[in-house]
Amino acid sequence: xxxxxxxxxxxxxxxxxxxxxxxxxxxxxxxxxxxxxxxxxxxxxxxxxxxxxxxxxxxxxxxxxxxxxxxxxxxxxxxxxxxxxxxxxxxxxxxxxxxxxxxxxxxxxxxxxxxxxxxxxxxxxxxxxxxxxxxxxxxxxxxxxxxxxxxxxxxxxxxxxxxxxxxxxxxxxxxxxxxxxxxxxxxxxxxxxxxxxxxxxxxxxxxxxxxxxxxxxxxxxxxxxxxxxxxxxxxxxxxxxxxxxxxxxxxxxxxxxxxxxxxxxxxxxxxxxxxxxxxxxxxxxxxxxxxxxxxxxxxxxxxxxxxxxxxxxxxxxxxxxxxxxxxxxxxxxxxxxxxxxxxxxxxxxxxxxxxxxxxxxxxxxxxxxxxxxxxxxxxxxxxxxxxxxxxxxxxxxxxxxxxxxxxxxxxxxxxxxxxxxxxxxxxxxxxxxxxxxxxxxxxxxxxxxxxxxxxxxxxxxxxxxxxxxxxxxxxxxxxxxxxxxxxxxxxxxxxxxxxxxxxxxxxxxxxxxxxxxxxxxxxxxxxxxxxxxxxxxxxxxxxxxxxxxxxxxxxxxxxxxxxxxxxxxxx
Amino acid sequence: xxxxxxxxxxxxxxxxxxxxxxxxxxxxxxxxxxxxxxxxxxxxxxxxxxxxxxxxxxxxxxxxxxxxxxxxxxxxxxxxxxxxxxxxxxxxxxxxxxxxxxxxxxxxxxxxxxxxxxxxxxxxxxxxxxxxxxxxxxxxxxxxxxxxxxxxxxx
Ligand code: HEM
Ligand SMILES: [Cu+2]
Ligand SMILES: [Cu+2]
Numbered sequence: 001x002x003x004x005x006x007x008x009x010x011x012x013x014x015x016x017x018x019x020x021x022x023x024x025x026x027x028x029x030x031x032x033x034x035x036x037x038x039x040x041x042x043x044x045x046x047x048x049x050x051x052x053x054x055x056x057x058x059x060x061x062x063x064x065x066x067x068x069x070x071x072x073x074x075x076x077x078x079x080x081x082x083x084x085x086x087x088x089x090x091x092x093x094x095x096x097x098x099x100x101x102x103x104x105x106x107x108x109x110x111x112x113x114x115x116x117x118x119x120x121x122x123x124x125x126x127x128x129x130x131x132x133x134x135x136x137x138x139x140x141x142x143x144x145x146x147x148x149x150x151x152x153x154x155x156x157x158x159x160x161x162x163x164x165x166x167x168x169x170x171x172x173x174x175x176x177x178x179x180x181x182x183x184x185x186x187x188x189x190x191x192x193x194x195x196x197x198x199x200x201x202x203x204x205x206x207x208x209x210x211x212x213x214x215x216x217x218x219x220x221x222x223x224x225x226x227x228x229x230x231x232x233x234x235x236x237x238x239x240x241x242x243x244x245x246x247x248x249x250x251x252x253x254x255x256x257x258x259x260x261x262x263x264x265x266x267x268x269x270x271x272x273x274x275x276x277x278x279x280x281x282x283x284x285x286x287x288x289x290x291x292x293x294x295x296x297x298x299x300x301x302x303x304x305x306x307x308x309x310x311x312x313x314x315x316x317x318x319x320x321x322x323x324x325x326x327x328x329x330x331x332x333x334x335x336x337x338x339x340x341x342x343x344x345x346x347x348x349x350x351x352x353x354x355x356x357x358x359x360x361x362x363x364x365x366x367x368x369x370x371x372x373x374x375x376x377x378x379x380x381x382x383x384x385x386x387x388x389x390x391x392x393x394x395x396x397x398x399x400x401x402x403x404x405x406x407x408x409x410x411x412x413x414x415x416x417x418x419x420x421x422x423x424x425x426x427x428x429x430x431x432x433x434x435x436x437x438x439x440x441x442x443x444x445x446x447x448x449x450x451x452x453x454x455x456x457x458x459x460x461x462x463x464x465x466x467x468x469x470x471x472x473x474x475x476x477x478x479x480x481x482x483x484x485x486x487x488x489x490x491x492x493x494x495x496x497x498x499x500x501x502x503x504x505x506x507x508x509x510x511x512x513x514x515x516x517x518x519x520x521x522x523x524x525x526x527x528x529x530x531x532x533x534x535x536x537x538x539x540x541x542x543x544x545x546x547x548x549x550x551x552x553x554x555x556x557x558x559x560x561x562x563x564x565x566x567x568x569x570x571x
Numbered sequence: 572x573x574x575x576x577x578x579x580x581x582x583x584x585x586x587x588x589x590x591x592x593x594x595x596x597x598x599x600x601x602x603x604x605x606x607x608x609x610x611x612x613x614x615x616x617x618x619x620x621x622x623x624x625x626x627x628x629x630x631x632x633x634x635x636x637x638x639x640x641x642x643x644x645x646x647x648x649x650x651x652x653x654x655x656x657x658x659x660x661x662x663x664x665x666x667x668x669x670x671x672x673x674x675x676x677x678x679x680x681x682x683x684x685x686x687x688x689x690x691x692x693x694x695x696x697x698x699x700x701x702x703x704x705x706x707x708x709x710x711x712x713x714x715x716x717x718x719x720x721x722x723x724x725x726x
Contacts, residue, residue: 301692302687389674566617
């Protein structure tokens, strides 16, 4: 069972919160059962990446004109494999990891166990979702890609599986909210511990954001695939999808930010600069992530250009908290490098603990994310979007964001998290270091190829190895893509060597290592305006108002939906 | 709350940059005439082939130097699959789909638009130089998706 060590009473009258988990790292051990569930969430997430990698490689080779579909006896088409790749990477991996990781950070930050039933429920609904999705896709009844645009119609098990993935995030959210509420009851008037605040903010954002997906899948696609509803309204379906489809990228990213803000500073020997600024950044994500979805529909017919432009402006607004993050993280890194003896303008950089694979992987992920941020701004620019929309530029962009900033950070986190969860020492530190570098070099080469071909009009989601058209301009970039993609596959394979090595051969540790948690230079204050940052109802209300402004007029003009498009199964 | 001077400077410059970018976008759309697809009407997707103008897809000169291309994007071809126009023509594309979602990208132009059943997509572009452009379906539309292409020939 879990043990909560009593902490000294908090002096609520003190202006600044000095005592928190960081000052009192001694006393919290999660029960075996809860640790195991969290561990299995993490394993499930990485297993998804491991499986998805194979067809990722096939996709990269296809863009170089090499057809390796024959190597996959289970798959009938490229698009079936692409559905596997998208669903496993974008939905299963990210959801499973977030569920496990942020459950742990919340429990640790509040020093209290989670609700075991919700933890079980979240894990098993994820497993059930994966099984259903796997059945639907592998039996070739759901080659609809991870965006499943109607009127392409998949087998009902696909939609049910997708719904269960969302349910698992909701159960996790319920668990985090419950824990936070209980903590509040025991600590009235106290500021929320920062790590709990950012974890809960991530899920609060996602709960509001995922409503679109839930309405679409449960309210519409599921009954439609069962024949209970006949026609569909493809534009409304797309809009519901992208209502959730943009904020989901922040649901992928924010767990990585939790690590960059709260763990990396500790790991490099620095500190987190500012508690209130960190909270503000996460609040901005809660507010601005959602009213931006039309930037995925800039080129859609049937949506007023003015509304698209409005979402475009909001998209630029959501860039701001990432700018603030870039500064805060860089400052922590510099503090760490200087504390370790770095001198001069840049002398702190070589002093960073580059021998620690967890740090190296995450710093490389951050650097790669700069490319992703810049290319993202290009996507968001409505004029340039017309050049790159649905070209290979887009996968070139998002393999530097979710494919690296998120995926490589999660691997970096695993380098301390898996030892913590298994009580085993990390196996193969040098392999882990090589993994981070090889994957990063790979993804940069890959993105170079995909982006270049995209600027020359090469379409994404297209089986190029078999396409009857192939302009010369796409040839050389295709080779870059294939070489980069192969290096990425090597990088992921090495990650599995380290992961499995740690699980099976890692030296047993006597004491469970703790998670690295940063101290803060400017801690939270109980006085002045800052406590308003902890007022959830205020922020949720503002978020809802922004959503109503951004989507209200369009939704009203589309009501009632015209359900006159019949279903098609063209796979 | 203390915000470090460097941080203030960084955020002001960064925020200022975002505003400059937005200004450039406003200029591109309001000044330079790069527009996004707007609402251009809806259609019953099951009656595409009997609803004008889609009952008669093709290329038409509507005024001197101005052409209209009425196109049906369907699994897995464009109808018409070949568009011939003289250099310097201003061409308005009107496209819809009778089946699933498609996309149309005319290579090396700003014609890049989704084709959604039930909706009419409209795009205008002036082809200045004689050359061939691929027309590519760039949204997954089933197993034959990569076979779906056409050509604009500017003479
Ligand atoms: C070995 C590593 C990987 C390789 C070689 C690879 C390669 C590719 C390629 C070539 C595409 C474009 C396919 C197409 O549009 O036809 C693609 C799509 C995609 N990849 Fe990866 N990828 C890898 C890892 C990842 C990771 C780690 C993630 C995210 C965590 C990811 C997420 C995605 C997503 C969401 C898509 C879009 C699928 C769609 O368009 O439906 N990939 N990948
Ligand atoms: Cu987006
Ligand atoms: Cu297509």
